Amino acid sequence: MTAQQNYVEPTGNQKAGFQKGDGFVYAKRLPTAWETFQKEEGIPLWTGVGCNDSRDLPRGDWERVGGKGTFVQLLGTNNNTGMFVVEVPARGALKPQKHMYEERYIVLDGRGAVEVWKNNGSAKTSFEYQQWSVFSVPVNANFRVTNTSSAPALLLGVNTAPKVINMYQSKSFVFDNSFDFENRFGGNLEDYWKPGEDFEPQPVRGRAMITTNLIPDAATTYLPxxxxxxxxxxxxxxxxxxxxxxxxxxxxxxxxRYAKAHHHAAGAVLVCMRGKGYSITWPKDKGGVNPWKDGYGDLVRMQEYGPGGMISAAPGPADWFHQHFAYGRDPFRVFNYTGGVPGNESAFGGLNSGDDPGAGGEQIQTSLTDIDKGGRAIPYYMEDPHIREYFTEKLTAEGATFTMPEEVYTREGSNIKVMSD
Ligand SMILES: [Fe+2]
Structure with a gap:
């Protein structure tokens, strides 16, 4: 602690604040409560645009949780979402936990069970997990992750801890709170962990949604x-x-095949669960629509990743274009960790497109609309030629085939209404 200084009021035309005599007023970037918390947890911290396989990241003893772990804080996600890999010891368990933030897990390896209960010790529920199970823990419910196998289990967690810890700045409020959210984990809990089966349209976008608290195998489950x-x-x-x-x-x-490049604010993380892929991402304002053709190829960041690997799709700080490629012989399946909110998807939906239409209104989803129609996606016929050339090379090296239909590379075919496999 430095001694408190007295505030000195400016005189004449002088401005208040931190100055260095160059005419600018400076601001300090202080560590946030979340960043301080991460340090205090005492486990490694991985930062970057992505990683090839998060299972290979070094892990350290994690006293609070009871296993070994590492934080994963990809570019563009800091102070927004928390991410970590945790190792559950063979034939062991993590400590019981509860917290006032939302959390979701992908099982990267192993099998076991999770017990979940309310604060008064009642309503004991449990379910089993295996590799590529995806489950979420109701906010502030008590839970305990066990490992029934003779090898360590590895889970990838993502949560809203940074937002909650930064807002309340009280560990006892966040980790020792007796409130039960009956609206999320209450009533008849008999079928709480029974996987959902029915698809319905998302209320906001009308794309496919399933209400389920557990997906037993998200690497192979049917996707419409x-x-x-x-x-x-x-x-x-x-x-x-x-x-x-x-x-x-x-x-x-x-x-x-591969995705159309598109841009939006940072925050989305893609985690591979099956196949082989790579993603590219570049700053929209500096790199433009055709970065290689225009001499900005060196701005493009690339991450190759397989199961367990990941990328921050739009690492930011301003909007970055990004694009995902299935270059292996199998389909490339990813789990997106933060975007596409079923109930109120403001981050990547229409609200970036202009004025708020007000409750009950409707907007065009600009991240799904081509730039030649005023949107934020680059139609295939306008993309940099290097993109297709490089993809073809990668496919050849893998013994895989280019399967994009030629008609999508024309202006007329770029927005095909119904396309089957
Ligand atoms: Fe995206």
Whole structure:
């Protein structure tokens, strides 16, 4: 602690604040409560645009949780969503936990069970997990993750801890709070963990949604045809445990195909669960629509990733274009960790397109609309030629085939209304 200084009021035309005599007024970037919390937890912190496989990241002893872990804080996600890999010891368990933020898990390896109960010790529920199970923990419910196998289990968690810790700045409020959210984890809980089966249209976008608190195997579960990010693209948004902030979706690209480049604010993280892919991302304002052709190819960041790997789709700080490629012989399936809120998807939906139409209004989803129609997606016929050339090379090296239909590379064919595999 430095001694408190007395505030000195400016005189004459002098401005108040931090100055260095160069005419600017400076601001300090202080560590946030979330960043301080991460340090205090004492486990490693991985930062960057992505990683090839999060299971390979070094993990350290995690006293509060009871296993080993690492934080994963990809570019563009800081102070917004928290992410971590946690290792559950063989034939062991993590400590019981509860917290006032929303949290969702992807099982990267192993099998076991999770017990979930209310604060008064009642309403004991449980379910089993295996590799590529996806589940969410109701906010402030007590839970305990066990490992029934003879090898360590690895789980990838994502949560809204940064928002909640930064807002309340009280560990006892966040981790030792007796409130039960009956509206999220209450009533008859007998079938609470029974996987949902029915698809319904999302209230906001009308794309496929499933209400389920557990997906037993998200790497193989059926995904309906969507086509919004390219021909044959499949997509499903799970609506889990009443989460309101932490949302996401599962998407799949057929082998030999790729997404249209598009731009939006940072925050979306894609985690591969199946196949092989790479993503590219570049700053929209500096790199433009054709970065290589225009001499800005060095601005393009690229991440190759397989199961367990991930990328921050739009690392920011301003909007970045990004694009995902299925270059392996199998379909490329990803779990998106933060975008596409089923109930109120303002971040990547229409609200970036202009004025708020007011409650009950309607907007065009500009991130799904081509730039030649005023949107934020680059139609295939306008994209940089290097994109297709490089993709073809990667496919050849893998013994996979380019399967994009030629008609999508024309102005007329760029927005095909109904496209089947
Ligand atoms: Fe995106």
């Amino acid at each position: 045809l969507d086509n919004n990010r390219g021909p044959g693209h499949r997509w499903l948004a799970p609506n889990m445990v009443g989460n309101t902030v932490l949302q996401g979706w599962i998407a799949e690209y057929p082998s030999g």
